Each structure stands twice: as C-alpha cells, then as structure tokens.
C-alpha cells in the first residue's frame with residue numbers, strides 16, 4: 423500500500439491532545455496542505471483562520487461548547503492547542519464542498535506529520551454572530567463567508583482509536599443495462615436472419631434462406647447480429663475478399679469468401695422497422711469497422727442507394743461513384759473506408 427493510501431486509512435479522529443504547541447513549520451505545512459485542496463472551478467474560495475493564540479482559542483472553545491449545548495467547562499477541541507477554522511465564500515456555488523476538502527486535506531497532513539487532528543463542527547453558528555463577523559472584519563476578511571468547520575490539531579495524548587469497520591453495501595458498480603448485444607452468427611441463427619432480411623428488403627433484393635445458409639457455412643463470423651434481449655433486431659454481413667470492388671457475384675457465391683482477404687465487404691445493414699432511426703444500425707457498422715480494423719484488413723467496402731451515401735459518409739466511407747452492381751435492378755454507389 424502506498425503511503426498516501428496508508429495515511430488515509432490510518433488517520434483517526436483524536437479526542438485527547440497534549441497542551442504542547444507543535445512546531446510552527448508543521449502548523450504551516452498543515453495549512454498549506456489545506457490551501458492545495460481541489461476546489462470547484464479552481465476558485466479557491468475557502469479561507470483558513472489560524473487560531474493558535476491561547477486567548478482566542480479559549481474563547482472559541484467556550485462559544486462552541488455553548489452552541490453544542492454541553493456543560494460549561496467542556497472543551498469541544500479536546501485540549502488541542504491549534505484550531506484551524508475554515509470558512510468559505512457563500513457566493514461560490516461549491517463553497518461547502520471546497521471548505522470540507524480543505525479540512526480533509528489538513529487532517530491528513532497532520533496525520534502525516536505525526537500529529538493528531540479532528541474535525542470539530544459548529545463553525546457556521548460561530549461565524550454567523552455579529553461578534554465573529556466583527557472579528558473577521560478586524561482581521562481583514564471581507565466577503566460573505568460561512569464557517570465550514572474547524573480542524574483541531576496537536577500532539578496525541580491517547581491511544582489511537584481503531585477505525586470502525588466500513589459499512590457494507592456502499593459501493594455500487596454502475597453499468598449500462600445489457601439489453602442490447604452484438605455477436606457473430608452461428609448456423610442456428612439462420613431462421614432469424616432470413617426473417618429479418620425478408621422484413622427489410624423487397625423480394626428482388628432480399629437474399630433467400632438458402633443463400634444465407636450458404637453464407638453462414640462460409641463466413642458466419644462475418645455476420646454482426648444485434649439482439650434486443652433474445653430477439654434479432656438488426657444485422658450486417660459480408661464476405662472478405664482480396665478483390666477491391668464489391669461485385670454481384672459475391673452475393674450469390676459465398677464460397678468466394680477468403681478469410682485472409684484484404685477487404686471486408688458489407689452486403690447489407692438490416693434493421694427491422696420498429697427499431698429504425700435509433701442508432702442501432704450505426705452501432706453495428708461501427709462494430710464491423712472496428713473488428714475489421716482489428717483483423718488487419720485494408721478497409722471496408724459496401725454498396726448503397728443514393729439516399730444512404732451521406733449516412734455512410736458519417737462513418738468515414740468515401741463515395742467512389744456508381745457501382746457495376748445491378749443487384750435487384752437498382753442503382754448502387756460503391757463506398758470505401760480505408761484504414
């Protein structure tokens with residue numbers, strides 16, 4: 423365990439201090455650690471009042487005791503000779519958090535120097551009074567400050583208490599609901615794939631069940647299937663080839679697939695109607711691109727109709743003009759994404 427984490431774990435609130443004053447340089451080091459605390463937007467709004475003057479310390483102790491409702495004579499600072507009061511500017515939206523962190527830093531710094539420390543509350547009530555406001559004024563503090571807390575510190579005069587066991591169940595692992603998943607195909611996916619294809623394309627353009635059976639036989643791992651739970655909602659597929667251009671032959675002849683080929687072809691991006699315009703097809707395309715890149719291909723090639731040219735361009739595909747394909751009697755544009 424590194425020394426910072428060890429200090430964080432070993433620091434304890436100390437409730438009995440020796441009256442001896444710690445070295446000035448140690449007190450200053452503690453204060454400086456407070457000044458280095460993070461603050462919202464880096465505004466550094468908190469200020470620290472160094473109360474090592476015995477008369478002032480005794481007065482604040484009396485007031486704090488009264489505010490806390492204890493019997494007169496009880497010292498809420500447990501005999502600590504140094505009280506570092508932290509105030510923060512109420513005009514700053516993060517003032518309470520900023521001030522709290524200053525106290526946290528100072529307690530850790532004190533611990534690292536072998537001194538004890540404790541957060542003592544009720545600075546808010548003290549510094550709300552006219553008397554304390556006047557004191558602030560007399561020290562040159564201008565602004566709308568609120569007391570956040572005190573870091574009392576000094577030499578430890580007791581056994582260091584054991585840390586309370588950490589309460590269970592306070593850490594929650596955040597994750598996105600795993601409703602949607604993407605995976606390659608297996609022969610068992612044939613019916614679902616053929617059904618989605620039939621829903622997505624006119625008969626002239628749709629691949630048949632038999633064609634898909636053959637594609638799955640040759641390149642099931644070049645299908646990207648997206649499921650909503652157990653339901654296939656979209657897929658992308660295409661063979662891999664050393665041929666740079668996508669030809670109609672490729673649709674009909676899955677045996678042309680060359681597992682070590684340079685170009686990943688994309689034959690179609692099919693999303694069933696009720697899942698369209700939600701970004702799922704884009705996720706599939708991005709996954710196909712990512713996998714092809716990871717497999718060391720030169721790039722991805724597809725053909726699409728004119729209305730989809732701009733959509734594919736968003737993923738980095740470049741339009742190479744009208745393709746030789748006459749697939750389904752339509753006009754197709756060839757687009758290429760080169761890695």
Ligand SMILES: Cc1cc2nc3c(=O)[nH]c(=O)nc-3n(C[C@H](O)[C@H](O)[C@H](O)COP(=O)(O)O)c2cc1C
Nearest residue numbers: 433434435436437540541542543544571583585586
């Ligand atoms: C916001 C805050 C206010 C606290 N106020 C007091 C206080 O007024 N008096 C006191 O004895 N301890 C006070 N403590 C110290 C806590 O009681 C102490 O941190 C807690 O019991 C856990 O012990 P540990 O600091 O040793 O881990 C305060 C702590 C925090 C964070």
